[in-house]
Amino acid sequence: MTKRSSALRRYSPGLAAMLLVCAPLLTAASEPSPAPAISPPAAAAPPDDGQWTMPAKNYASTRYSELAEINEGNVKNLQVAFTFSTGVNKGQEAAPLVVGSTMYIVSPFPNIVYALDLSKSGAPIKWKYEPNPEPAAQGVACCDVVNRGAAFANGRIFFNTLDGHTIALDANTGQPVWNAHVGNINIGETITMAPLVVKGKVLVGNSGGEMGVRGWVKALDAGDGHVAWTAYNTGPDKDVLIGPDFKPHYDMDKGKDLGVTTWPPEAWKIGGGNVWGWISYDPDLNLIFHGTGNPGPWNPDLRPGDNKWTSGIFARDPDTGAAKWFYQWTPHDLHDYDGINEQILLDMNWQGKPRKVLVRPERNGYLYVLDRTTGEVLSAKPYGPVNSSKGVDLKTGRLMENPDKVTGTGKVVRDICPTASGLKDWQPSAFSPKTGLVYIPHNNLCMDEEGVEVNYIAGTPYVGMNVRMIPGPGGNRGAFTAWDIAAEKPAWSLKENFPVWSGAVVTAGDVVFYGTMDGWFKAVSAKTGDLLWQFKTSSGIIGQPITYRGPDGHQYVAVLSGVGGWAGAIVSGDLDPRDATAALGFVNAMKDLKNATTAGGTLYVFRLP
Amino acid sequence: MRCAVAVLFPVVLMLVACQREERDTRPQSALGSGEQPTPVTTLVPGGQRPSPTDNKAASFEANAFHLSEGKRLFGWFNCSGCHANGGGGMGPALMDEKWIYGSSMESIHATIRDGRPNGMPSFRDKIPDDQIWELAAFVRSLSGKAPSSAAPSRNDDMMAHPSENRMPNAATLGKSP
Numbered sequence: 057m058t059k060r061s062s063a064l065r066r067y068s069p070g071l072a073a074m075l076l077v078c079a080p081l082l083t084a085a086s087e088p089s090p091a092p093a094i095s096p097p098a099a100a101a102p103p104d105d106g107q108w109t110m111p112a113k114n115y116a117s118t119r120y121s122e123l124a125e126i127n128e129g130n131v132k133n134l135q136v137a138f139t140f141s142t143g144v145n146k147g148q149e150a151a152p153l154v155v156g157s158t159m160y161i162v163s164p165f166p167n168i169v170y171a172l173d174l175s176k177s178g179a180p181i182k183w184k185y186e187p188n189p190e191p192a193a194q195g196v197a198c199c200d201v202v203n204r205g206a207a208f209a210n211g212r213i214f215f216n217t218l219d220g221h222t223i224a225l226d227a228n229t230g231q232p233v234w235n236a237h238v239g240n241i242n243i244g245e246t247i248t249m250a251p252l253v254v255k256g257k258v259l260v261g262n263s264g265g266e267m268g269v270r271g272w273v274k275a276l277d278a279g280d281g282h283v284a285w286t287a288y289n290t291g292p293d294k295d296v297l298i299g300p301d302f303k304p305h306y307d308m309d310k311g312k313d314l315g316v317t318t319w320p321p322e323a324w325k326i327g328g329g330n331v332w333g334w335i336s337y338d339p340d341l342n343l344i345f346h347g348t349g350n351p352g353p354w355n356p357d358l359r360p361g362d363n364k365w366t367s368g369i370f371a372r373d374p375d376t377g378a379a380k381w382f383y384q385w386t387p388h389d390l391h392d393y394d395g396i397n398e399q400i401l402l403d404m405n406w407q408g409k410p411r412k413v414l415v416r417p418e419r420n421g422y423l424y425v426l427d428r429t430t431g432e433v434l435s436a437k438p439y440g441p442v443n444s445s446k447g448v449d450l451k452t453g454r455l456m457e458n459p460d461k462v463t464g465t466g467k468v469v470r471d472i473c474p475t476a477s478g479l480k481d482w483q484p485s486a487f488s489p490k491t492g493l494v495y496i497p498h499n500n501l502c503m504d505e506e507g508v509e510v511n512y513i514a515g516t517p518y519v520g521m522n523v524r525m526i527p528g529p530g531g532n533r534g535a536f537t538a539w540d541i542a543a544e545k546p547a548w549s550l551k552e553n554f555p556v557w558s559g560a561v562v563t564a565g566d567v568v569f570y571g572t573m574d575g576w577f578k579a580v581s582a583k584t585g586d587l588l589w590q591f592k593t594s595s596g597i598i599g600q601p602i603t604y605r606g607p608d609g610h611q612y613v614a615v616l617s618g619v620g621g622w623a624g625a626i627v628s629g630d631l632d633p634r635d636a637t638a639a640l641g642f643v644n645a646m647k648d649l650k651n652a653t654t655a656g657g658t659l660y661v662f663r664l665p
Numbered sequence: 666m667r668c669a670v671a672v673l674f675p676v677v678l679m680l681v682a683c684q685r686e687e688r689d690t691r692p693q694s695a696l697g698s699g700e701q702p703t704p705v706t707t708l709v710p711g712g713q714r715p716s717p718t719d720n721k722a723a724s725f726e727a728n729a730f731h732l733s734e735g736k737r738l739f740g741w742f743n744c745s746g747c748h749a750n751g752g753g754g755m756g757p758a759l760m761d762e763k764w765i766y767g768s769s770m771e772s773i774h775a776t777i778r779d780g781r782p783n784g785m786p787s788f789r790d791k792i793p794d795d796q797i798w799e800l801a802a803f804v805r806s807l808s809g810k811a812p813s814s815a816a817p818s819r820n821d822d823m824m825a826h827p828s829e830n831r832m833p834n835a836a837t838l839g840k841s842p
Binding site (some may be wrong): 190192193198199204468504506509511515516517611625629630633634635636637638641643 | 678695740741742743746747748750751752753754755756757758760761763782783784785786792822823825826
């Protein structure tokens with residue numbers, strides 16, 4: 057089938073015209089051109105080889121592809137090349153990987169890994185690996201049983217299982233090379249993040265901020281899986297790997313054992329600060345950057361203090377784990393503002409000076425631009441409706457809380473924006489050096505919160521908050537915003553009925569792809585946001601789209617369809633919308649999702665005819 | 666004499682009227698009712714047998730005191746952390762008509778005590794047995810399976826849904842009788 061259609065293409069005059077149109081774009085991408093105003097550091101974003109070996113595309117986490125065969129003019133012709141069922145009808149948050157002529161995908165629990173042979177018609181299964189995680193792990197996963205993808209390095213596929221294993225597979229055969237048990241479900245630990253492989257180390261972190269789990273990030277040796285270092289995000293400095301090299305920019309992050317002293321006695325042991333999101337790596341600075349999750353429990357009355365080092369970001373040495381700097385997005389978090397979102401590493405002129413920056417659309421509603429060498433905040437502007445705080449004090453670095461929205465035991469506080477799920481949750485954004493814009497899939501929701509008493513029982517939720525979410529201003533529950541970093545304002549923004557819970561990918565063809573929770577896979581213009589093409593998949597989309605060059609030399613776009621995650625738990629978990637507090641309050645904002653889509657688990661791959 | 670009867674009779678009547686139910690506020694044993702095996706299926710090879718019943722079930726099921734205690738314990742033992750106020754989250758919804766492991770008092774009691782393989786933890790030795798029966802009774806009230814005269818009548822917290830004594834029976838929801 058593939059062969060015949062490529063033969064057809066060879067003789068198609070339309071294709072010839074198309075290639076002519078593409079040619080200038082393709083050469084523009086490969087020839088050295090004047091350095092764009094904003095671009096990722098070359099060491100963290102090497103020239104595109106057409107593969108997709110880690111969920112964020114590269115260490116700079118740009119999710120930008122230099123492929124330009126599919127462009128603004130022809131994207132309307134995209135058609136399905138092949139589909140594949142993962143066999144699991146839970147939230148599909150993973151990014152497919154493409155290495156050589158093989159595609160790798162990880163399903164939600166039970167975390168089956170499939171290798172698909174792209175060189176053959178219909179991409180048949182090359183191998184599959186079933187890790188058989190403990191079914192009981194499903195009971196301690198806060199927000200559906202998702203997995204955010206695998207990573208490829210040195211002939212191996214690395215991935216995590218919900219029950220706390222990190223596994224290395226031979227990429228050719230699917231045979232396990234090693235299996236490291238790093239998380240314990242009996243204290244509520246699970247692993248949902250995609251690992252990142254840096255300098256022969258596999259970086260993984262735990263989930264469990266809703267279960268009173270103490271957060272950590274570990275580096276496992278890529279060769280044999282032994283733990284090279286573990287850095288906790290609460291507790292004494294020696295556990296956090298804070299030593300003489302630690303130089304935070306702001307006074308609020310300076311002091312001895314702040315991971316103990318900013319908590320009530322012993323509370324740091326069950327205080328959260330988990331690492332379940334994204335890690336970036338700057339080879340020039342030899343630093344990794346990772347966020348830390350919300351403090352536990354959600355009810356802030358039970359943990360007076362700044363609750364270090366939760367809801368912040370660490371820069372660490374990947375060789376030793378030693379902390380270099382830290383910045384706290386949300387000190388003493390009141391609203392479950394996990395700080396685990398993606399960080400896009402860019403080099404740009406900031407107010408006339410060249411700076412190495414880190415761009416982060418944060419859960420608390422601000423788009424931060426940080427100097428990634430020091431952790432200094434250069435800019436923090438809201439990219440949607442925010443009333444839980446009144447801005448960020450650039451002198452002290454501190455988020456200015458709105459006293460009207462302070463939550464506590466026995467108190468109902470209404471209309472807090474953004475919600476616990478943030479203006480943006482885990483769903484990763486993309487950056488195009490061609491436009492200088494960050495493409496942000498996000499939410500537009502507000503909430504009522506009531507703090508309630510809660511007991512800590514290991515392995516059960518430790519939240520202490522009743523939440524009910526409602527649509528945000530305007531009534532659209534989601535938005536897709538292109539943010540102009542230099543101008544510190546949106547270039548354009550698209551309203552979506554449901555939260556945009558999928559990732560984004562942008563290409564040199566000036567096309568941005570994302571999916572909606574009612575199942576549309578959309579291509580919009582990177583410059584204007586105009587809708588260029590859309591395709592209705594079988595279920596809502598919450599996955600991370602990717603694009604790659606297939607073995608036939610042509611560009612493909614792939615995405616997993618299958619609704620779920622926290623936002624889609626009402627469908628994947630069959631929850632009851634009559635309870636406003638179901639799924640930690642998210643169900644109240646998603647009452648109609650069951651009428652819009654059903655659970656699924658299908659890979660869609662698109663190409664030009 | 667007649668006057669005394671006229672006074673006493675309404676007093677006696679009032680006192681009797683107050684006696685709605687027995688309240689066993691001090692259960693005798695923390696471990697209670699032992700190891701009653703409870704099948705989770707109605708499929709029985711060789712013909713159906715009557716499913717085993719536990720005499721605790723009846724005494725807890727329609728009892729307002731035990732139901733309200735169950736409601737308190739539902740938050741206390743973090744049941745609400747997973748099942749919210751009945752709509753579910755990490756765990757399944759309890760206010761709908763779908764019962765994975767059975768809707769009887771005995772089945773729910775076994776679910777809480779022994780756990781279930783896909784994520785329900787075993788609270789054996791963590792929750793005294795009589796309190797597990799109270800929780801089971803409250804769980805049934807979430808889907809309208811408790812008599813409205815006994816089910817809790819108000820929520821002190823943010824209203825997540827109508828009080829349990831006004832919850833429609835999930836099995837007949839939206840259908841004509």
